[in-house]
Structure formats: structure tokens, C-alpha cells
Amino acid sequence: MRLQNILRNASKFRDVFDFGERQVTHWFPGHMAKGMKQMKANLKKVDCILEIHDARISFVERHINTQSLAIRPHLLVLNKMDLADPSCKQRVLKQLRESGVRNVLFTDCLRQTDENVKKIVPLVAELIDSRPRYHREEEMSYCLMVIGVPNVGKSSLINALRRTNLKKGKASKVGGEPGITKAVLTKIQVCERPPMFLVDTPGVFPPAVENVETGMKLALCGTILDHLVGEDVIADYLLYSLNRLEKFSYVDRYDLGEPSDDIQHVLKRIAVKLGKTQRVKAITGVGDITITMPNYSAAAYDFIRAFRKGDLGRVTLD
Numbered sequence: 001m002r003l004q005n006i007l008r009n010a011s012k013f014r015d016v017f018d019f020g021e022r023q024v025t026h027w028f029p030g031h032m033a034k035g036m037k038q039m040k041a042n043l044k045k046v047d048c049i050l051e052i053h054d055a056r057i058s059f060v061e062r063h064i065n066t067q068s069l070a071i072r073p074h075l076l077v078l079n080k081m082d083l084a085d086p087s088c089k090q091r092v093l094k095q096l097r098e099s100g101v102r103n104v105l106f107t108d109c110l111r112q113t114d115e116n117v118k119k120i121v122p123l124v125a126e127l128i129d130s131r132p133r134y135h136r137e138e139e140m141s142y143c144l145m146v147i148g149v150p151n152v153g154k155s156s157l158i159n160a161l162r163r164t165n166l167k168k169g170k171a172s173k174v175g176g177e178p179g180i181t182k183a184v185l186t187k188i189q190v191c192e193r194p195p196m197f198l199v200d201t202p203g204v205f206p207p208a209v210e211n212v213e214t215g216m217k218l219a220l221c222g223t224i225l226d227h228l229v230g231e232d233v234i235a236d237y238l239l240y241s242l243n244r245l246e247k248f249s250y251v252d253r254y255d256l257g258e259p260s261d262d263i264q265h266v267l268k269r270i271a272v273k274l275g276k277t278q279r280v281k282a283i284t285g286v287g288d289i290t291i292t293m294p295n296y297s298a299a300a301y302d303f304i305r306a307f308r309k310g311d312l313g314r315v316t317l318d
């Protein structure tokens with residue numbers, strides 16, 4: 001019965017999201033372009049690129065496709081796999097293979113015992129040894145460059161590599177907001193045998209995100225400061241995505257009764273459920289009355305945070 005209700009509702013969901021006149025270019029602060037330059041300048045000193053991406057958006061235009069970065073061996077780490085839909089894994093791998101990306105690992109680097117984090121050092125050493133190292137042939141140690149958009153877990157992965165291979169603690173500051181990794185750090189050791197170091201870079205974006213939808217997915221996953229995009233539109237895009245992917249756990253979480261494609265309705269119910277309401281005075285013809293208004297911003301904030309923490313289920317957006 002419940003499934004029938006959901007399926008009946010499915011026909012009412014939007015097929016496309018209306019992005020209006022939005023322009024992604026305003027969403028990416030200037031330091032990202034600077035980071036890209038620093039990254040290229042450091043390329044001579046590295047043997048391999050370790051590209052970290054969010055497993056929920058694996059097909060976003062990536063740095064490795066751009067210019068000079070492609071000359072180094074490359075490992076794509078799709079991190080935050082604990083938040084992505086495991087049933088999409090094989091499809092993602094197949095599509096990446098078809099686009100020429102062969103070396104891919106899925107990680108959840110917050111999990112102490114993630115098996116794939118353990119595989120990174122041996123796989124990187126193998127990749128480096130399988131190709132000429134050019135002017136770095138005499139080097140006894142391996143050097144990696146870690147790249148990725150903000151907030152995908154670069155610092156967390158570096159810390160996980162140190163924890164796993166050196167039994168050492170944190171070298172990189174971890175933050176919940178995009179853009180914590182601001183400076184290009186000097187070399188950080190991640191393994192003794194073989195000696196392996198890496199340089200951390202600011203979370204830099206590719207110079208051009210191909211369309212607004214890609215930008216919106218990045219925003220939803222927390223790689224752009226929310227206020228640059230607007231929490232109301234991120235929340236609406238989240239609702240659109242959950243319905244499109246038939247991920248309806250939000251219905252029970254917020255006591256909605258049935259799925260809805262109307263963000264105002266959903267936010268109102270979230271606000272009421274969470275007690276995020278405000279009492280405001282209204283002037284009417286028969287005198288002043290106090291009415292209870294839902295706090296839409298607080299509700300949008302909660303909805304987005306719940307998605308980012310995985311509380312709305314494991315979702316792959318691509």
C-alpha cells in the first residue's frame with residue numbers, strides 16, 4: 001500500500017530541476033585558481049597524483065583531465081563511500097574505466113580499519129615503478145601530490161594514511177567547512193617502507209565546472225560554502241534528487257506521511273517536527289494576533305546537514 005502510494009506520487013515529481021539564471025562562476029572563490037597554479041608548479045617534484053573525490057559525485061569534471069596533470073601516474077580515490085550508494089559501485093567503475101580512469105579505490109577514511117586505505121601505498125608504489133620516473137629516477141623516496149575539490153576528505157585521508165602506515169597521529173587539520181586546507185604544506189611522510197611523502201594542496205576546483213547542475217551537486221556535498229549558493233536552493237535540489245533516486249527515508253524521518261516534491265511543504269513539516277518555529281505578531285483588522293511561523297532557513301539547514309551526515313540514506317548523485 002505504502003509502495004503504491006509512493007509510486008503514485010512518483011509521477012508528480014519533477015523531471016528536471018529549474019536552475020533559473022544561476023551562474024556557477026560566482027560560487028568558486030579566487031584562492032582555488034591560485035591553488036591550481038601552485039599545484040602545477042609543484043608537479044616536477046612528484047611521482048604520482050592522488051586525486052581524492054567524493055564517492056557521491058564521481059563523474060564531476062576532474063583535475064586529471066586537465067592539461068599537464070595527466071603526465072603523472074594517477075590514482076583516483078573515491079572517498080566518503082560510507083555516504084554513497086553501494087549498489088552504484090560497479091556502474092561507476094565501469095563508466096570510469098570507459099573514460100580511461102583505471103586506478104580507482106573507494107574509501108571511508110574515517111573508519112579505522114578501512115581495507116582500501118591500506119591498499120593505497122602498495123598500489124601507488126606499483127604505479128610509479130611501472131613507468132619511467134624521468135629526472136626523478138635517482139630518488140630513493142616516492143612523492144605524491146594530493147589534489148581534490150574542497151571538503152572531500154584530503155586531510156582526513158592523509159591522516160588515515162599516517163595512522164595506517166606509520167601509526168602516527170594527525171598532520172593535517174580536518175574541518176567540516178570547505179576550504180580548511182589553505183596553504184600548500186611541505187612534505188608529509190605517510191610511509192617508511194617504502195619511504196613515501198606527499199604534498200597537500202588547497203582544495204582546488206577545475207577552472208571550469210561544466211554546468212550548473214554539477215555545481216549544485218558539489219554544493220550539496222559541501223564543497224562550496226552554502227551561502228554562496230543559497231541554502232534554500234540547495235535544499236530544493238536535495239529534495240529533487242532524493243525523489244529522482246527514489247530515496248524516500250526523509251518521509252519517515254520528518255513524519256511527512258508521503259513523499260512530496262514541494263520544498264516549502266517539506267521545510268514547513270521539518271520545522272514543525274524539529275520545533276524550529278518562530279512566533280511573530282501580525283496586525284489584522286480585528287487587532288494584533290500572534291502566529292507561529294516555520295523557520296524555513298533552520299529547516300533547510302537541518303535537511304542539508306542530515307544528507308551530508310548520511311542520515312537520509314546512502315545516495316550517489318551521479
Ligand SMILES: Nc1nc2c(ncn2[C@@H]2O[C@H](COP(=O)(O)OP(=O)(O)OP(=O)(O)O)[C@@H](O)[C@H]2O)c(=O)[nH]1
Pocket residue numbers: 079080081082083107108109110111148149150151152153154155156157173174175176177178179180181182202203
Ligand atoms: N562520512 C565521511 N566523512 C568524511 C570522510 N572523510 C572526511 N570526512 C569528513 O569530511 C569533512 C572534510 O574533511 P577534510 O579532511 O577536512 O577535507 P579536505 O578535503 O582536507 O577539506 P579542505 O581543507 O576544505 O580542502 C570533515 O568533516 C571530515 O570528518 C569519509 O570517508 N566519510
